[in-house]
Amino acid sequence: MNIVIIGNGVAGITCAQVARQRDADARITVVSGETDYFFSRTALMYSYMDLMSRRDLEPMERSVYRKQRIDLVRDWVVDMDASASTVKLGSGSTLPYDKLVFAVGASPNMFPWKGADQIKDGKVHFVSMQDLDDCERLTKTSKQAVVVGGGLIGIELVECLLHHGVKTTFLIREPYYWPMALGREEADYVTEHMRHHGVDVRLEEEMTQIQVDAAGRVSGVVTNTGETLPCQMLGIAAGVKPNVERIKAFADAPELGRGIKVGPTLETNLPGVFACGDCAEIHYPGQERPLTELIWYSAKRQGALVGGNLFGDAAEYAPPLFFNSSKFFEVEYTTVGSVMDAPDNAPTLYRKLPGKYMSQRIVHDGERVIGFNMLGSRWNHEILERWIHERRSAEWVEKNLRSAQYDVEFGRAPLHKHDVQAMPLNKEWP
Amino acid sequence: MRRQNAAGWLLHDVKNRGVTAWLLFAALTIFYILIYGYRGGAMEPIANVFHGLMGTTSSSPDQWAKTLIFFLPENLVDRWTLYGFLYSVAVCTGGGWVIWKYRHNRYQIVRTSVVIFVQVAFGFSIPHILKFFQQPDYYFSYFWPLKFEYFQPSYIASHPGWLVFYTFAGSLVLVPVMTVLFGKRWYCSWVCGCGGLANTFGEPWRHLSTKSSWSWKFEKVSIHTVLALSVVTTAMWIVPSLPGVNLVEGTTAYAVITWVRSAYALVVVTVLCGMAGTALYPIGGTRVWCRFACPMAAMIGLMQKFGRYRIRVKRDMCISCGMCSKYCEMGIDVRAYAQANFSFTRASCVGCGLCAEVCPRGVLRLENVSRKDPQELNMTALVDESWKGQHSSVGSRT
Numbered sequence: 036m037n038i039v040i041i042g043n044g045v046a047g048i049t050c051a052q053v054a055r056q057r058d059a060d061a062r063i064t065v066v067s068g069e070t071d072y073f074f075s076r077t078a079l080m081y082s083y084m085d086l087m088s089r090r091d092l093e094p095m096e097r098s099v100y101r102k103q104r105i106d107l108v109r110d111w112v113v114d115m116d117a118s119a120s121t122v123k124l125g126s127g128s129t130l131p132y133d134k135l136v137f138a139v140g141a142s143p144n145m146f147p148w149k150g151a152d153q154i155k156d157g158k159v160h161f162v163s164m165q166d167l168d169d170c171e172r173l174t175k176t177s178k179q180a181v182v183v184g185g186g187l188i189g190i191e192l193v194e195c196l197l198h199h200g201v202k203t204t205f206l207i208r209e210p211y212y213w214p215m216a217l218g219r220e221e222a223d224y225v226t227e228h229m230r231h232h233g234v235d236v237r238l239e240e241e242m243t244q245i246q247v248d249a250a251g252r253v254s255g256v257v258t259n260t261g262e263t264l265p266c267q268m269l270g271i272a273a274g275v276k277p278n279v280e281r282i283k284a285f286a287d288a289p290e291l292g293r294g295i296k297v298g299p300t301l302e303t304n305l306p307g308v309f310a311c312g313d314c315a316e317i318h319y320p321g322q323e324r325p326l327t328e329l330i331w332y333s334a335k336r337q338g339a340l341v342g343g344n345l346f347g348d349a350a351e352y353a354p355p356l357f358f359n360s361s362k363f364f365e366v367e368y369t370t371v372g373s374v375m376d377a378p379d380n381a382p383t384l385y386r387k388l389p390g391k392y393m394s395q396r397i398v399h400d401g402e403r404v405i406g407f408n409m410l411g412s413r414w415n416h417e418i419l420e421r422w423i424h425e426r427r428s429a430e431w432v433e434k435n436l437r438s439a440q441y442d443v444e445f446g447r448a449p450l451h452k453h454d455v456q457a458m459p460l461n462k463e464w465p
Numbered sequence: 466m467r468r469q470n471a472a473g474w475l476l477h478d479v480k481n482r483g484v485t486a487w488l489l490f491a492a493l494t495i496f497y498i499l500i501y502g503y504r505g506g507a508m509e510p511i512a513n514v515f516h517g518l519m520g521t522t523s524s525s526p527d528q529w530a531k532t533l534i535f536f537l538p539e540n541l542v543d544r545w546t547l548y549g550f551l552y553s554v555a556v557c558t559g560g561g562w563v564i565w566k567y568r569h570n571r572y573q574i575v576r577t578s579v580v581i582f583v584q585v586a587f588g589f590s591i592p593h594i595l596k597f598f599q600q601p602d603y604y605f606s607y608f609w610p611l612k613f614e615y616f617q618p619s620y621i622a623s624h625p626g627w628l629v630f631y632t633f634a635g636s637l638v639l640v641p642v643m644t645v646l647f648g649k650r651w652y653c654s655w656v657c658g659c660g661g662l663a664n665t666f667g668e669p670w671r672h673l674s675t676k677s678s679w680s681w682k683f684e685k686v687s688i689h690t691v692l693a694l695s696v697v698t699t700a701m702w703i704v705p706s707l708p709g710v711n712l713v714e715g716t717t718a719y720a721v722i723t724w725v726r727s728a729y730a731l732v733v734v735t736v737l738c739g740m741a742g743t744a745l746y747p748i749g750g751t752r753v754w755c756r757f758a759c760p761m762a763a764m765i766g767l768m769q770k771f772g773r774y775r776i777r778v779k780r781d782m783c784i785s786c787g788m789c790s791k792y793c794e795m796g797i798d799v800r801a802y803a804q805a806n807f808s809f810t811r812a813s814c815v816g817c818g819l820c821a822e823v824c825p826r827g828v829l830r831l832e833n834v835s836r837k838d839p840q841e842l843n844m845t846a847l848v849d850e851s852w853k854g855q856h857s858s859v860g861s862r863t
């Protein structure tokens with residue numbers, strides 16, 4: 036069997052490895068235009084801050100590909116012929132396939148801001164290796180920067196710029212930082228934390244116009260308050276979307292929506308053609324809204340599932356109860372279950388350690404817990420998850436919270452010193 | 466990308482095998498040659514090359530020591546006092562920096578404080594106090610096989626009974642019991658002076674350890690070879706002094722035994738442990754000796770595999786960023802375990818806790834627990850295993 040996988044991200048490479056486990060003889064080719072080898076996109080910021088080299092970003096030794104006989108091709112796939120079962124590469128050559136997997140990931144959102152079409156240099160995203168090249172090149176000649184978009188990638192970019200001594204303004208359109216995931220109370224002190232680090236955080240402030248100098252390099256942005264912020268670098272981190280732009284130009288292509296449309300087995304409308312990871316838009320029969328997951332572990336799970344389905348498993352993808360973790364400068368964050376997607380005014384217990392950037396929010400529905408937002412200390416999401424499945428009450432959970440702590444030895448967060456407050460979930464946004 | 470200013474250049478250069486790192490390596494090497502080049506020692510001819518250039522002699526370092534450490538009685542002070550003093554200063558200042566840097570992490574604060582205390586008290590003060598009272602200068606924080614001579618008959622004969630008892634009880638009872646209960650970290654990251662220096666003064670270079678699977682293979686062979694050699698050499702000290710054994714000078718047996726004993730002392734004790742271990746910091750990372758050659762590490766590493774210590778991995782939370790692997794001074798590819806959802810105990814892990822500290826997603830936790838985890842014995846198995854048969858949920862073996 037001849038398997039071609041487009042994209043060497045975590046979805047594509049996991050898929051290739053599972054396929055190799057299933058079939059020692061299959062021919063497995065992974066094509067990617069971004070880098071020669073799989074690297075960890077999530078660690079871009081550590082390379083930017085000189086905590087790791089570029090090579091350190093590769094999660095596996097290069098010999099693994101040789102040992103597992105996974106052929107790597109560095110090129111862009113530019114076209115596809117479904118009837119002939121071939122894909123065409125940028126170099127002009129074609130690759131035949133028996134099974135094809137799209138694992139093309141996500142690309143950054145860009146909106147038609149006034150002045151955006153004038154930019155020749157100075158605008159960056161923070162998603163690809165090429166973005167990191169741009170960032171590093173521009174940092175050398177930048178004193179001030181503006182970052183647009185109050186999410187995770189935005190705050191990572193801000194931290195990097197600050198590390199390099201670039202004065203940075205963080206424009207957040209919403210009334211507080213990351214309302215998609217955080218309650219107002221948590222967001223307020225995360226903002227305070229950012230400001231403490233020297234970030235000029237602007238809430239409810241939007242970019243309305245981009246200014247460029249004579250050479251076309253970004254020189255400033257105008258915001259909706261009328262203020263002009265001079266800057267030599269403009270970071271756009273206004274979310275990502277499935278990376279289907281290139282595919283739209285294909286002569287043949289699987290059916291596209293926001294992403295690549297697939298059913299529960301992650302197969303597209305073209306038989307033998309699959310999609311997994313950030314680019315997959317999963318449609319479940321009877322469900323109105325498709326599922327698109329832009330998370331590392333989902334990409335990994337989906338890639339593994341497709342690896343088996345290539346051989347006729349027909350296994351259906353079921354997303355786990357949602358969990359994730361992140362870090363806002365030094366404040367660590369763990370979330371499980373439903374928090375900001377819980378019903379309006381859902382009752383919550385909000386526990387906060389006075390004077391510290393540390394809190395726990397337990398969301399429930401009056402009878403049982405449905406979600407957790409934990410900041411400033413470490414938590415074992417496996418236990419929090421179990422409590423949700425076990426339909427534990429908020430009181431029970433509060434009493435047993437200790438057993439889900441995951442802090443370092445000697446460093447257990449002092450739960451008994453927290454103030455506890457019952458409050459409804461305040462969703463001013465969207 | 467490094468920071469743009471001069472400080473940024475220097476910091477990057479010295480931490481990443483740049484010119485300044487090599488210069489520091491050269492300086493440290495010369496320093497060690499001068500210290501170990503005492504009259505009659507094997508290093509003396511090499512030291513004399515440098516003394517020739519400086520117009521000094523192989524006994525000069527003892528004089529330098531008396532001048533620099535003027536506050537102690539002269540008869541107590543020699544080059545080893547100077548070395549011990551500088552060592553303690555390095556541990557204290559480096560340790561202060563480490564405590565500040567990781568001030569949000571109580572494990573690091575407690576551990577580093579203990580390391581500083583052990584060095585200042587047991588590694589420097591107590592031996593000198595003993596010497597002052599004309600007692601043998603005993604180091605309570607070292608055990609056989611690291612302190613190799615502790616099991617030598619002549620050493621035992623010349624020390625008071627209670628110290629000999631401590632030596633044997635420490636090496637044969639305390640070390641195994643503590644290691645089974647808490648892992649080898651109780652010693653390598655809390656007590657041992659070598660580990661102490663690595664985790665304080667050595668902090669800027671901890672990431673230089675190689676993580677290749679080849680180095681893992683090499684380490685398993687090299688470190689257990691040294692352990693075997695240390696056992697054999699110890700036997701060569703003990704056996705000749707047993708009643709009924711009569712070793713006659715001039716025989717082949719005598720020649721072989723004395724050669725092995727002095728070769729071990731020179732190569733393992735002096736060059737590898739004494740000099741290379743530290744001099745290599747800026748080039749090979751902080752734990753070259755600890756990882757590839759320390760017989761104590763080999764011994765308690767094997768005990769650790771049967772003990773309660775492990776590093777726990779939270780299921781599916783790892784984003785494969787690699788910070789843990791990068792900052793593991795023992796060259797363990799922690800990421801390979803974390804992304805495969807394997808909790809693990811590696812013989813070489815010294816339990817410094819830095820992998821857990823630097824992990825941006827809080828995936829890792831050092832623990833003492835009674836349960837055992839499945840263990841992958843090489844990188845190929847680890848990589849293969851991690852994807853095997855895990856189609857609907859990638860690995861839930863925690």
Ligand SMILES: Cc1cc2nc3c(=O)[nH]c(=O)nc-3n(C[C@H](O)[C@H](O)[C@H](O)COP(=O)(O)OP(=O)(O)OC[C@H]3O[C@@H](n4cnc5c(N)ncnc54)[C@H](O)[C@@H]3O)c2cc1C
Nearest residue numbers: 042044045046067068069111112139140312313329330331
């Ligand atoms: C800065 C940053 C931080 C993140 N942090 C986290 C985090 O903390 N936790 C978390 O869960 N997730 C995080 N994510 C999201 C996570 O990285 C993604 O969910 C994950 O990488 C998706 O993997 P993938 O394999 O689907 O796609 P990708 O990793 O995007 O790989 C797709 C690859 O396909 C290539 N490609 C696309 N089109 C073509 C073509 N036509 N021809 C050839 N090659 C093509 C792309 O260039 C790319 O290399 C972060 C993302 C970013 C950018």
Ligand code: SF4
Nearest residue numbers: 653657660755759762
């Ligand atoms: S490995 Fe050996 S030298 Fe290193 S800290 Fe452990 S016992 Fe000490």
Ligand code: SF4
Nearest residue numbers: 793814815817818820
């Ligand atoms: S695995 Fe972690 S605790 Fe063990 S030596 Fe490496 S960094 Fe230290």
Ligand code: SF4
Nearest residue numbers: 783786787789803824
């Ligand atoms: S540092 Fe944490 S998230 Fe990064 S690879 Fe290691 S375990 Fe995974």
